[in-house]
Amino acid sequence: MLTENLGEISRSHVFFTLGKGGVGKSTIAIALALELSRKGRTLLASFDPAKHLLKYLGVPEPGRIHSVGVFDAYQLDLEQATRRLAEELEGNLEYLAPSLKVLNAEKVLSVARYTPGLEEDSIIRELSRIYGLTGYDYIVVDMPPTGLSLRVLVLPELYVSWLNKLIDLRLRILSLKYTVEKIRERSRDIRDPVLDKLVELRDTYLGLSTSLKNPDKTSYIIVANPEPLPFYEVKEIMKTLREIHGVNPRLLVMNKVPGDKLTSGSEVFDIISEWCEIPVHHACIQLLNKPPSSLHEVEALTRTIYDCCERLAKDRC
Template sequence: MAQIHIYIGKGGVGKSTSSSLEALRFANDTDKKVLLVSMDPAHNLHDLFNTKLGEKQTKVSPNLSLSEFDLDKKSREYMASIQKELKGLYHYQQALNIDKYFNILKFAPGMEEYASLLVLEQCFDEKHYDEVLIDTPPTALTLKTLALPSVNLHWVDHLIEMREEIVQKKNCIANIRKENLNTLGEDPIFGRLLRMKKRYAKLKEQLQDKKITEICLVLNEDELSFSESLMIQEQLKSLSIGISKIIVNKGSVASQQTEIIANSFPQASLELIPLGEKPIQGLENLHSFSKEITMFRQ
């Protein structure tokens, strides 16, 4: 299983730049195979690396590949899979005309978050790379995505209880009618709910395990960025997800604010990316600037 590194932070703080520099450092300083993924709808990797990118993995150096996911496409794939499964579960669906509801569901709130979760799940299942770095959307969408496994587990547990009652009541009626009784194990909807529970429990465990997932919080030294970073820390704590690394983009060792940031995140390592004199674009420039990252605290 690959080590997962998730770069989170306020919009505009430099998550794409930070994750790109760290990906190059992983790829150049070790023999590990590295994948850098963007699941931000406003992709920046193609601009940073000056190369055309898509969902298909593109190798830009011997050990580094890049990918930019289309969340709209992921949403459509998810809807298609659900539609197919529901048709299998509900053989009488034509009478209920379930098909027409899918045109509405694709506009439902939360589809973008769920598409992001599918990308995240795909990264956890990646077997061809040693390190997978994920450039995320701004805070709100990312936090909702990271919360989805816990939220969905809560709902699935209640749905399982409801389905158990439904099957029990159906069997009471079947018993009166002298019909065959069905066990929970024979109920396809109950089986689907159990598979969903197993899936979300696994994702939740992976996100909470620091041996598997490294949460990298990127921020600038300004007060607005710092304030939102403290909020992110509290939100992640409520999900039992810890921050492993702080990256101060455009930071300085001599800055008093760096000390304040370090004291506010005592359990995390802290790295500083200095302010560049010119825009960092192109593989050669990125590679050169990746050597400028300073370790403030291990």
């Protein structure tokens, strides 16, 4: 069982499955949601752009929460969410910076949709929404492959410091404006929609980054396969989590472990040995002959979970 390796978990907890593309993040997320659903109300949310959850669980459409029996499931439609965000961005720019038209810089509006980082921002918004959901004891978030996931986890922290700088700058501009208006003895409106928006964004990102680094609220599960690149990404993810959020993952899962190759001297043995040295909880899952393709088969997979680190330690003796 995966939950046996997680230790004490508080209610209203969010789990992230992270790792290289194809290692089994979605499979582990489903398996975990299945287990957690026996302990409390559980939501499985997938931010995987390939929408594999729809296929695995037969979720009829993205963008809405559906019950899949024992737990609820939600598949983000990243393309649609990103399109909506771009439209909103264009609307905001038009409203907040009407001077663009005067400056003949309207082109800025039409290229807003090509702004880098919109995908990341769509996921960050969804994450804020997920943390705000009440009514679930556990939420499992199936993340996209490493690059996009790390940007999503790192950006809220970065945005807070950028936004604080922009808020300072805006306050200085407003103070100058206020002084000029005062000298000209004009009526002064101290409300400013740009400042309001900056403060609103800063508070949203601050709330999210605080939750992301709170181990009572959030746990990270890093999935790998016994191959060099997936293992390299485990180390990269751990480094980022430590540097940005000051946290360790709650569990490392080594998925697709071929039973026959766990002999001393093989590459698989060496990778797993090094992986076992990382001082957090470990769980290993066997490589099945046939990929699990139903909820039932994923549940069966969790029964193959074993402690390969203990086995390796015994082999060494």
